Amino acid sequence: MKIKSFAMITSIIAVILNLFALYMVFFYAPIEIQMGAAQKIFYYHVPSAISSYIMLFVSFLFSIIFLVTKNELADLWAYAGAEVGLVFILCVLISGPIWGRSAWGKWWVWEPRLTTFLILFLMYFSYILLRTFSSEEMKSKRISAILSIIAFLDVPIVNRAIALWGSVVHPKKVALEKEMWQTFIVSFLAVLFLAFSFLLWRVYIGIYKERKNE
Amino acid sequence: MRYLSIIFLVLKKELKDEFRRKEGIVASFFFALISLVLFHFSFDSGVGDISQSGAGLLWLIILFAGTLFIGASFKKEEENGTFYALLLAPVDRGAIYLAKFLSNLILLTLLEVFLLFISYFFLNIPIFNSPLSICFVFLLVSIGFSSLGTLISALLINERGSAVLYPLLLYPLLIPLFMGGATLTNEAINSKDIRSDPWLHLIILFDILFLTISTLLFESAVEE
Amino acid sequence: MSEFFLQMGRDSSKYFYFSYILIGVIITIYTISLIVRGKRSRKDG
Numbered sequence: 001m002k003i004k005s006f007a008m009i010t011s012i013i014a015v016i017l018n019l020f021a022l023y024m025v026f027f028y029a030p031i032e033i034q035m036g037a038a039q040k041i042f043y044y045h046v047p048s049a050i051s052s053y054i055m056l057f058v059s060f061l062f063s064i065i066f067l068v069t070k071n072e073l074a075d076l077w078a079y080a081g082a083e084v085g086l087v088f089i090l091c092v093l094i095s096g097p098i099w100g101r102s103a104w105g106k107w108w109v110w111e112p113r114l115t116t117f118l119i120l121f122l123m124y125f126s127y128i129l130l131r132t133f134s135s136e137e138m139k140s141k142r143i144s145a146i147l148s149i150i151a152f153l154d155v156p157i158v159n160r161a162i163a164l165w166g167s168v169v170h171p172k173k174v175a176l177e178k179e180m181w182q183t184f185i186v187s188f189l190a191v192l193f194l195a196f197s198f199l200l201w202r203v204y205i206g207i208y209k210e211r212k213n214e
Numbered sequence: 215m216r217y218l219s220i221i222f223l224v225l226k227k228e229l230k231d232e233f234r235r236k237e238g239i240v241a242s243f244f245f246a247l248i249s250l251v252l253f254h255f256s257f258d259s260g261v262g263d264i265s266q267s268g269a270g271l272l273w274l275i276i277l278f279a280g281t282l283f284i285g286a287s288f289k290k291e292e293e294n295g296t297f298y299a300l301l302l303a304p305v306d307r308g309a310i311y312l313a314k315f316l317s318n319l320i321l322l323t324l325l326e327v328f329l330l331f332i333s334y335f336f337l338n339i340p341i342f343n344s345p346l347s348i349c350f351v352f353l354l355v356s357i358g359f360s361s362l363g364t365l366i367s368a369l370l371i372n373e374r375g376s377a378v379l380y381p382l383l384l385y386p387l388l389i390p391l392f393m394g395g396a397t398l399t400n401e402a403i404n405s406k407d408i409r410s411d412p413w414l415h416l417i418i419l420f421d422i423l424f425l426t427i428s429t430l431l432f433e434s435a436v437e438e
Numbered sequence: 439m440s441e442f443f444l445q446m447g448r449d450s451s452k453y454f455y456f457s458y459i460l461i462g463v464i465i466t467i468y469t470i471s472l473i474v475r476g477k478r479s480r481k482d483g
Contacts, residue, residue: 025458037451044461067434087468094464095457102453122386129382133375143369146431147383150362153427154387157420161390164412165397194465201472208479 003207007200014197017190021183029183038102041095043183047191048091049117055085055195056124060152063145072210075141078148079131080202084195086124092117112163119158123151220305224313231290232321238283239321246279246329250336268339269399272329273392277359277385279325284318284363285380288371297371301436311364311432315425318360326352340403347402354414355395357421362387365428368435391420 025043032039059081066074096114097107108114127147134140176184232238253271291297300310330348333339341348366384370376394413401408408414 022458037454038457040454041457044458048461067431087464091461091464094460098453098457098460119386119389126379126382126386130379133379134373140373142434142437143373146365146369146435149431150365150387150424150427153423154390157390157416157423160416161393161413164416165393198468198472201476205472205476205479208476212479 003200003204007197007204010193010200011197014190014193017186017193021187021190024183024186028179030177030179032180035103038099041099041102043187044191045092045095045099046184047188048088048095049113050188051191051195052085052088052092052117052120054192055081055088055199056120056152056155057081058199059085059148063148066141066145067149070138072141073207075145076203076206076210077199078145080199080206082124082127082148083202084198086121086128087198088191088195089117089121089124093121110165112159112165115162115165116155116159119162120155123154127151217306217309220309221313221316224310225316228313228317229320232283232317235290238286239324242279242282242321242325243328245282246275246325247332249275249278250329250332254337268333268337269403270396272333272339272399273355273396275329276322276326277388277392279329280322280359280363281381281384283321284360285367285377285384287314287318287364287367292371297436307433307436308429311368311429314368315360315364315428318364319356322356322360323353326356343405344402347408348399351395351398351402351408351414351417354417354421355391358391358417358424359388361421361425361428365424365432365435368432371436391417394420 021043025040029040029043031037059078062074062078062081065071066078093114096117100109100114101107127144130147131140131144134143250271253275257271288297291300301307330339330341330352334341363384366380366387370380370383373379394417397413398408398411398417401411
């Protein structure tokens with residue numbers, strides 16, 4: 001099985017990179033002077049956010065492919081992308097407020113990017129709900145594909161709307177020291193590989209299940 | 215031309231049917247009235263002038279009351295099994311979608327006129343400060359609501375648990391639209407000029423994007 | 439303002455540990471769920 005060996009290789013790389021990244025986060029990266037150690041949440045918070053966007057994009061792309069070609073494999077990829085995306089959205093939503101509590105003294109601030117992720121969470125949670133409730137028929141897959149496309153197209157509008165609504169707390173530019181950049185790049189790769197290994201395993205399980213049903 | 219006449223025919227049938235059955239209209243109008251009364255009592259003590267925060271309430275009521283009939287757009291076809299007959303008709307399915315969309319838009323407009331009138335009557339929300347801007351805003355938000363609402367309603371035909379799933383799927387997608395609606399309505403009530411407001415551009419973008427996407431995707435939403 | 443942040447910074451490492459533990463928990467739970475689902479589909483299939 002080709003996809004299995006791919007999944008295996010990516011997960012091995014992901015584990016090594018994550019161990020390395022965690023070591024760098026805990027011992028190598030300097031402590032930021034203003035926010036203290038809590039700033040180190042950044043090294044997994046931001047990569048999780050970027051990875052979740054990438055996974056949702058995967059879901060969007062394969063949903064279009066599924067609608068055009070009716071290839072069931074594309075549907076599996078779309079489902080997997082949304083599910084893994086949701087896991088990383090959850091990571092962002094959990095680490096964000098903790099950082100906020102430390103930096104701003106409040107757990108939750110109605111702030112553009114954080115709120116965008118909350119709404120993303122709602123949208124993709126309803127996608128997963130739809131998939132769990134509905135049967136494994138062709139029709140449900142089509143519905144899910146359409147929902148995934150609409151939800152992804154809605155993301156920039158949601159983001160813009162919330163930016164119009166409130167103030168900006170996230171910095172536009174981040175000035176980082178050299179050690180910080182190095183740590184960030186390693187942790188970014190680590191999270192990205194983790195996300196892709198999840199994606200591949202999820203697709204692999206999906207294929208297995210599909211074959212069983214036949 | 216043929217496309218337009220099909221839209222018109224289906225629209226006429228839809229509206230006739232809707233006014234004959236009346237359940238969607240009566241339910242949503244009555245729901246709007248009840249919500250308004252309830253909102254009045256839950257905000258009466260101590261919040262102060264409801265006309266200041268009234269716009270947000272109006273949009274909440276429209277969202278919930280509109281769901282009552284937009285969510286049931288394809289209910290009667292589902293019950294009578296006539297949906298496949300509609301699909302078997304040798305017409306463009308985009309036209310069927312647009313007709314359903316227009317019918318929902320018209321009903322939504324009626325609901326909004328009624329709601330604005332009773333909110334002026336009961337709560338003194340000053341809707342006559344800039345009636346043109348208010349009409350414009352309500353029309354734009356209704357287009358977005360009706361376009362996505364009709365599409366999601368079509369998606370859930372014959373789906374298990376569709377009554378529960380419908381709001382769960384639709385409401386998160388509509389959040390930016392209703393944020394814009396509430397902000398612009400508030401500004402219009404306070405006689406501000408909304409023509410160059412970025413919210414207006416956002417809502418127009420939303421309408422164009424989702425009306426186009428929905429018309430294109432409806433075909434694959436209903437095919438068997 | 440920066441004084442406020444400095445003061446917060448002194449005991450902010452608990453937030454740091456807390457958030458990494460929670461992220462770890464999420465990732466672990468998802469990994470376990472993948473393993474369980476994989477095992478189940480293999481057993482049946």
